[in-house]
Amino acid sequence: MTMTSDRLGDRQKLSYIAGQAADARVNLELETEGMTLNIGPQHPATHGTLRIIARLDGEQVVWAEPSCGYMHRGYEKLTEVRTYPQVTTLVNRIDWLGSFANEVPFILAAEKLMGVEAPSRAQWIRTILFELSRIANVSLFLGDLGVQLGAITPVFLAFRDREYVLNLIESATGGRFHPNFDRIGGLKDDLPAGFIDETKAVMKKLRNFCDEIEALLFGNEIFQSRTRGIGIIPRDVALQYGLSGANLRASGVDWDLRRDQDNAMAWNKINFKVWTHPDGDSFARCWVRLQETREATLIVDQLLDGIPSGPVMAKVPKIIKVPEGEAWVSTENPLGEMGYYVVSRGDLGPFRVKIRSASFNNISITPWLLRGVYVPDIITILASLYFILGDIDR
Amino acid sequence: MNQLSSTTDTTPPVVVDTARQQLATEIRATLGDAVLDIYIKPGDDIWVRVRTETWREIHQKLRDTLGFNYFSFLSAIDWMPSPYGRGEDDPTEPPPVRDTTIRSGYAGGDTRMQVFARLVSSERRLGVTLKADVADNAPSIESIANVFAGANWHEREAHEMFGIGFIGHPDLRNLYLPVDFEGYPLRKDFPLLARMVKPWPGIVDVEPLPGGAASDDEASA
Numbered sequence: 001m002t003m004t005s006d007r008l009g010d011r012q013k014l015s016y017i018a019g020q021a022a023d024a025r026v027n028l029e030l031e032t033e034g035m036t037l038n039i040g041p042q043h044p045a046t047h048g049t050l051r052i053i054a055r056l057d058g059e060q061v062v063w064a065e066p067s068c069g070y071m072h073r074g075y076e077k078l079t080e081v082r083t084y085p086q087v088t089t090l091v092n093r094i095d096w097l098g099s100f101a102n103e104v105p106f107i108l109a110a111e112k113l114m115g116v117e118a119p120s121r122a123q124w125i126r127t128i129l130f131e132l133s134r135i136a137n138v139s140l141f142l143g144d145l146g147v148q149l150g151a152i153t154p155v156f157l158a159f160r161d162r163e164y165v166l167n168l169i170e171s172a173t174g175g176r177f178h179p180n181f182d183r184i185g186g187l188k189d190d191l192p193a194g195f196i197d198e199t200k201a202v203m204k205k206l207r208n209f210c211d212e213i214e215a216l217l218f219g220n221e222i223f224q225s226r227t228r229g230i231g232i233i234p235r236d237v238a239l240q241y242g243l244s245g246a247n248l249r250a251s252g253v254d255w256d257l258r259r260d261q262d263n264a265m266a267w268n269k270i271n272f273k274v275w276t277h278p279d280g281d282s283f284a285r286c287w288v289r290l291q292e293t294r295e296a297t298l299i300v301d302q303l304l305d306g307i308p309s310g311p312v313m314a315k316v317p318k319i320i321k322v323p324e325g326e327a328w329v330s331t332e333n334p335l336g337e338m339g340y341y342v343v344s345r346g347d348l349g350p351f352r353v354k355i356r357s358a359s360f361n362n363i364s365i366t367p368w369l370l371r372g373v374y375v376p377d378i379i380t381i382l383a384s385l386y387f388i389l390g391d392i393d394r
Numbered sequence: 395m396n397q398l399s400s401t402t403d404t405t406p407p408v409v410v411d412t413a414r415q416q417l418a419t420e421i422r423a424t425l426g427d428a429v430l431d432i433y434i435k436p437g438d439d440i441w442v443r444v445r446t447e448t449w450r451e452i453h454q455k456l457r458d459t460l461g462f463n464y465f466s467f468l469s470a471i472d473w474m475p476s477p478y479g480r481g482e483d484d485p486t487e488p489p490p491v492r493d494t495t496i497r498s499g500y501a502g503g504d505t506r507m508q509v510f511a512r513l514v515s516s517e518r519r520l521g522v523t524l525k526a527d528v529a530d531n532a533p534s535i536e537s538i539a540n541v542f543a544g545a546n547w548h549e550r551e552a553h554e555m556f557g558i559g560f561i562g563h564p565d566l567r568n569l570y571l572p573v574d575f576e577g578y579p580l581r582k583d584f585p586l587l588a589r590m591v592k593p594w595p596g597i598v599d600v601e602p603l604p605g606g607a608a609s610d611d612e613a614s615a
């Protein structure tokens with residue numbers, strides 16, 4: 001009896017070992033050496049020419065690294081051979097979807113060095129145009145978000161409604177994408193007749209657009225399952241990497257330069273809510289951006305009601321020479337914190353300009369964030385981080 | 395409201411910036427003799443120059459002790475004025491002799507190149523610009539990528555653009571430039587070739603019509 005049971009045990013053991021060996025052999029045959037996947041440089045999800053090299057194990061990313069520089073235009077070097085008014089033309093093209101917002105911090109830095117302050121009407125108009133470019137920029141993000149997940153409709157809505165905002169920007173500045181409207185000491189021109197009424201009507205349309213997107217996309221089951229709990233950035237990591245804008249606020253950090261910093265703009269004269277989300281996942285980032293777009297339309301409405309009268313240009317010399325010094329100014333741009341560190345030598349042009357763009361920091365987290373995610377999630381995570389290539393490469 | 399200061403004589407109104415004064419004393423107390431100089435512009439910003447060998451250590455201290463938890467950016471600056479000027483010289487004239495004496499900015503400096511970084515404390519709602527000198531020959535400094543992970547890419551950029559070594563950086567590959575690129579583009583003695591080949595329009599009043607004899611040479615610009 002004992003003999004048989006022993007033999008049975010042996011047989012069981014043997015068969016177990018044999019089974020293990022067979023499994024191991026199968027595993028060995030099936031094992032991939034790891035595959036390297038190239039996403040981009042030309043991929044619809046890359047908003048330009050960001051290339052992502054991902055090493056995969058099956059469907060999972062083991063290692064990922066964005067490869068930048070396909071669109072590097074050397075703006076930091078070019079500013080050194082331009083005069084101050086000429087630099088605004090360059091910086092317009094950093095984040096090309098929200099161009100006006102790029103001019104503002106640079107002009108503010110130059111004004112700070114010169115000891116000039118724009119008249120309050122100019123400050124209010126600047127803030128209005130700043131928020132309009134935020135709406136134009138982020139509304140395209142909201143439409144584009146659907147495309148990354150296979151929903152085509154939102155992008156048509158976004159392009160339709162962004163056009164209203166671009167028309168407003170064009171009516172005031174003459175440029176749809178690159179206004180180049182800011183001057184040191186104020187603005188090129190006052191607002192055109194009828195701008196206020198028209199803007200109010202458009203803001204109403206944009207609020208409808210936000211509601212539409214919220215109903216169409218954010219309530220969608222597929223959208224939720226593809227973004228909730230995916231690409232989580234904890235609060236401390238977000239701060240360490242210097243993330244900014246909605247990416248930071250979606251990780252639960254209550255930090256908005258419009259409220260937390262004193263710039264010569266009109267934000268501190270109105271009331272608005274800074275939206276945050278505790279989750280830190282892709283959904284949170286998208287959700288915060290949606291709320292911010294709606295909030296921006298309310299900000300514009302308030303600004304239009306309170307806009308003071310007066311000149312739009314301070315007294316500045318024809319030829320602008322900026323006294324020696326260093327200045328750092330950053331603002332809460334559509335993509336996040338955008339700042340310029342301007343060093344002047346009392347010359348016609350800056351001595352050195354360090355451009356701190358939001359997307360550079362925002363995208364530098366991807367090697368950490370993409371590790372371990374599945375291939376389809378790469379696209380949604382990148383889309384939710386929201387970057388503009390010109391803002392990374394500068 | 396719209397006061398315009400003259401370029402030479404700046405007499406700013408006396409502003410007492412208690413928050414930044416307070417911060418300066420705290421920084422001196424925490425960092426001790428690692429601090430070489432502190433410069434405060436009231437109501438604007440605070441600049442702190444530190445000893446090069448303490449660069450990583452002071453970032454750690456500022457983060458852990460003084461609550462500077464947000465990393466904004468890191469970059470470098472070359473204080474030598476460019477020997478090529480602004481590329482606006484008349485090409486028919488011999489190039490003018492330019493003054494290339496090195497003058498440092500706020501909080502001083504002893505070397506041609508400096509590394510500077512900006513940290514922000516979200517609780518104090520204040521930022522600080524930190525500077526450190528790097529040696530003229532073989533400039534290098536300790537990496538802060540293991541204190542602030544976000545510094546990783548900024549250091550890679552400063553490395554390729556200024557040729558500054560970051561000791562202890564995990565992966566100092568080029569971020570933007572091709573692997574075989576020679577030179578450090580953001581150094582002042584690196585010529586901006588586009589300007590060298592074709593002078594900035596505006597120097598010459600009348601440009602030749604396209605298709606003329608001169609246009610072939612300019613095609614490469």
